[in-house]
Structures are given as structure tokens and as C-alpha cells.
Amino acid sequence: SYELTQPPSVSVSPGQAARITCSGDALPKKYVCWFQQKSGQAPVLVIYEDNKRPSGIPERFSGSLSGTMATLTISGAQVEDEADYYCYSSDNSGNHWVFGGGTKLTVL
Amino acid sequence: DVQLVESGGGSVQPGGSLRLSCAASGFTFYTYWMSWVRQAPGKGLQWVANIKPDGSATYYDDSVRGRFTISRDSPKNSVFLQMDGLRAEDTAVYYCVRGVYKFDYWGQGTLVTVSS
Numbered sequence: 001s002y003e004l005t006q007p008p009s010v011s012v013s014p015g016q017a018a019r020i021t022c023s024g025d026a027l028p029k030k031y032v033c034w035f036q037q038k039s040g041q042a043p044v045l046v047i048y049e050d051n052k053r054p055s056g057i058p059e060r061f062s063g064s065l066s067g068t069m070a071t072l073t074i075s076g077a078q079v080e081d082e083a084d085y086y087c088y089s090s091d092n093s094g095n096h097w098v099f100g101g102g103t104k105l106t107v108l
Numbered sequence: 109d110v111q112l113v114e115s116g117g118g119s120v121q122p123g124g125s126l127r128l129s130c131a132a133s134g135f136t137f138y139t140y141w142m143s144w145v146r147q148a149p150g151k152g153l154q155w156v157a158n159i160k161p162d163g164s165a166t167y168y169d170d171s172v173r174g175r176f177t178i179s180r181d182s183p184k185n186s187v188f189l190q191m192d193g194l195r196a197e198d199t200a201v202y203y204c205v206r207g208v209y210k211f212d213y214w215g216q217g218t219l220v221t222v223s224s
Binding site: 037044045089090097101 | 170
């Protein structure tokens, strides 16, 4: 079955850039979305269609794609950005969807 | 405002059934794909199923195919998840979500516990 691979954890100091990667064989052909989930809350969409930012999401959040790897970048990460982040996409058929395993971002 | 409100969660024994409901409001329901996503305690997100706007096609994760059925009632702005043959590993918070991948609105989630 199709899988998306993320690092379990990323740690940065406040003000530094945080980069979270997501790799998958179908990513060159299928859109990826990114979600932020804080403890005890429902996830929030932060990036869709590889690099688009929904209204209300700070400009420091950006997405990019290179080959089979997507990257979520938080420029100038803030303490309030501490959360779990998940990528999400489909396999080549477009009928089976998967989340990455999630990355815990620590900002301290 | 867009709202998604789940109901129907609870405790059930292995092999039992539950039917989750999601009441949608604040958008033109019949034009959107709808999905269910779950999260086991302390674990990551897992896509469960989705359904086309007109209900003509449904798709499932391999782990639930043949046991779960997603459906919708557009006049009532509702989407459902019928869960049969429940297993301990189905224990999770189940979220109703608008869309097929651009999940821009989520419900608050409903907890399903499968235990003897």
C-alpha cells in the first residue's frame, strides 16, 4: 500500500526556519496538503495543492515540491507553531488517500 | 459559518456495529466531496473513506473496506459512516471532514471505543 514518509520530530529555536519533509512516489503527479494539529484539537489545513496557503494562515507557512519530496517550511518559527504536522496525498490511482506518519515540531 | 457536527460515537463490543452521523451546515453540501478521518489514541491521522458529491462513488482504506459504509443524504445535509464488524483497532476519534483532500473544515470528532 502507498505510504508517505515524514521524520518523527523536528526541533528549532524561535526565529529559525523549520523544514518538515514528506516523501512519496506519487507526489510528482498528485497534490499534497499539510495539516497542523495542536494537542487536543482538530487538525487545521495550512497548505493545499503543494504550495497554496488558505486564508488566515500566516505567511511564514509555505510549501514546496521537488521530485518525490514535499517540504513544509515555517520561516521564523514561533513557540505557538509547536504542534504535530501531517502531509496528505493520494496514490497514483487518485482513489486511495494517505496521511504521513506525522512530525512533532518543537520550538524552544 | 461552515459547521460539521458528528454524533453516534460510543462504546461497543468487538464484532458490534455503530452508525456515525455528521450534520453539515453553512455551505452547499451537495457540491462537495465528504470524508471521514480517524485518529487512534496517541496516534496519527488515518483517512477512512470518502464519497462523491452525488453519492455515485465511494472509496475506502483497505483496513475498513467491506466493514464500513459511507453514505450521504443531501436533502438533509448529512453524511454517515456505518461501521460493522468493529475491532479493537477501530478505537479512535472519528472526524467528519469537508472535501476529498483539501480538508478545510473539520468536525469536533466523536470517540468510538471498541472493547470487551
